[in-house]
Amino acid sequence: MSDRIAPREAFGKTLVRLGEENPNIVVLDADLAPSTKTSYFRESFPQRFIPVGIAEQNMIGIAAGLSTLGFIPFATTFACFASRRVCDQVTVSCAYPRLNVKIVGGYVGLFVGKNGATHQALEDIAIMRSIANMVVIEPVDATETERVIEFACNYDGPVYLRIGRDPMPQIVPQDYKFQLGRALVLREGKDVTLISSGAMVEDTLKAASLVEKEGIDARVINMSCIKPVDEEIIVKAAEETGRIVTVENHNIIGGLGSAVCEVVAERYPVRIKRIGIRDVFGKSGTNEEMKAKFKLRAEDIAKEVINFVGR
C-alpha cells in the first residue's frame, strides 16, 4: 500500500501546480491558510494570494467580483464557515448568476482535529446541494483531489469542494479520470451496495470485507460527485443488489444519503439504510473518538449492513 496523503495536502500542492500554468487562478483565504494548505500557494504566488482576514462573507463577494474579470477564484476556509456562514453570499452573488467561483471547505464533517461542534461541518452538503447551479464534490484521496481541482479549474461555473483534513490511503486507481456526475465502483458485489464519499470510504471498504466473512457480497461505490449525482449507477445498484446502504460524514438529513434516496424513490424504489450523523451536533475529540461515539467504525457499519441485509 502506498503512503497515506491528506486531501488538503494534495489540494494545496495542486493549486500551486495549476497556478504555474494558469495566471488567472487566484486564492482567497479567511485566515486559515496553514490549515487548508493554501499556505503553499501563498509562498509560491504572493501576488495572487488574497488574504481577507476573518471575514468569510466578504471573501465570497470578492471572489464573485474577481470572477467577472476572468479570474478563477478559489475561496477557502473551513467547510462549516464555507457553507453556513456564507450561504446567502454563495447563493445570490455566485450561484444565481452562475459565476466561476470555486468555494473550498476544508476540515469536513466530524474530522476537524479536536475543534468540536462549532467547527464540524455536518450541514455543508445539504446547504450546497440545495442551491441551484452549484456543483458539489468531495474527493476521496490525494489522486482524486488532484483530478477534481483540475476539473474545477476547467469547469465554468460555481463549484463547492469538500476537502478532508486527514491522510487517506490510495482509493482510486492511479490512472483515474474524474467525470462530472460519474461515480466509481470500487468493488463489485451482488447482495447490497454501499455508497460513500470522502473519509468514510475507507471504513466502508473495510466494512465490505468484514461482511464478506458473513457471506454478504457487497458492492462499494465512491460517490465523490454528490451533485450532479450519478443517477444511473444508483439505479443499477438498486436493480442488481436490491438494497443500498449510504455511509456519510455528514448529517443523514440532506447529504449523500438523501441524494441517493431521492433517486431511488423516484426511479427504482428499494430499501435504503442511511448511516451517518443522526441529526445531532458533534463533539470535540480525535477521529477515532468521533467514529466510536457516532458509530461510524468499520465494525459498526458492518453490523448495520448485516442487520439490514438479514431482514
Place this chain on the structure above:
Amino acid sequence: MNKKPVERKKLEEIANRLRIKVVKMIGKSGFGHAGGSMSIAEILTTLYFYELQVDPENPAWEERDRFILSKGHAAPIFYAVLSEKGFIPEDILLTIHHPDSPLQCHPDMRLCPGVEASTGALGQGLSIAVGMALGAKLKGKSFRVYALLGDGEAQEGQVWEAAMSASKFKLDNLLAIIDYNKLELSGKINEVMPLEPLYDKWVSFGWHVIEINGHSFTQIINALDEAKKIKGKPTLIIAHTVKGQGVSFMEDKVEWHAVSMSVDQVKEALKELGCPQEEIELTLSQMKEE
C-alpha cells in the same frame, strides 16, 4: 455595588495559576489554543475577581452580570478561570476536548456552568451581548453585560453590525473588550487585514473607547471603573496584549495559536510559570499515560 478592595498580588497569583492550568490542559489533551488564552489571563482574572457580580453557587441567578467569551477558542483559560471561581471543579479541567466532557473545545452554554453563550464561530458574541444588554434595559434590570473579542475576530462584518446597534440602543450597560494581541491564525493583523485606526473607528461608531495595556491590573481596573460612569453609550476597551504572554517561547509567535505541546515544552513552560516541581512531574506523567 460594593466592592472589596482587591489585593493586586492576589490577582497576579490567580493570573499565573490560570496560565499554569492552560499549559496542563493543553499538555494533557495534546491540543489547544495556547496563544490567545495566555493573552487574556489578566483580563479574565480582573473580570472574575474584581468586576463581575456572579454567583458560582447559583450560576442562573437572574441579576448576575453576563460575560461572553466571543473569541471562544480561548476556552482553556476560560475554563481555568471558571474553576478558579468555583463554577466547575478543578479536577475536570484535564478532560478538556473529550467527547463526553462538559469542556468542549469551544464553550457550550448547555454543558458548562458559567458559560453564558455558545461561541467558537468568530464574530457572533458581541451581537448576543447586545441582545442581553437590550433585554436588561427592556426588563429594567441593572446587571451589566461584558464581551471579550479577538482582534482578528474584529475583522468580521457582524462585529461592526453589532457595534452600530449597541450605540443606537444606547447600551451603557454593555462593555466590550478587544484583546489586541496583533496576531491572528495565519499571520500579523497588520499584514492580513489591518484594523487601524481602531480607536477612531469605534469612536465613530458611537462608542466610548479606552485604550490600555491589557496585562496591567491597574489599567484594567481603572478602565472598568471608568466604563461604569459612562451614560448613554457602550464602552470598548482596546487592550494591548502579547499573544502567548507569560511563556517566553510562545510570546508574539503566530505558530503558538493552536498547538500540541511536547513533554519538554510543557516542562519548560510550567517551570517558567513557577509551577511547583511535584506538579510538573505529575503533569508530565499524565501526558505520558496518553
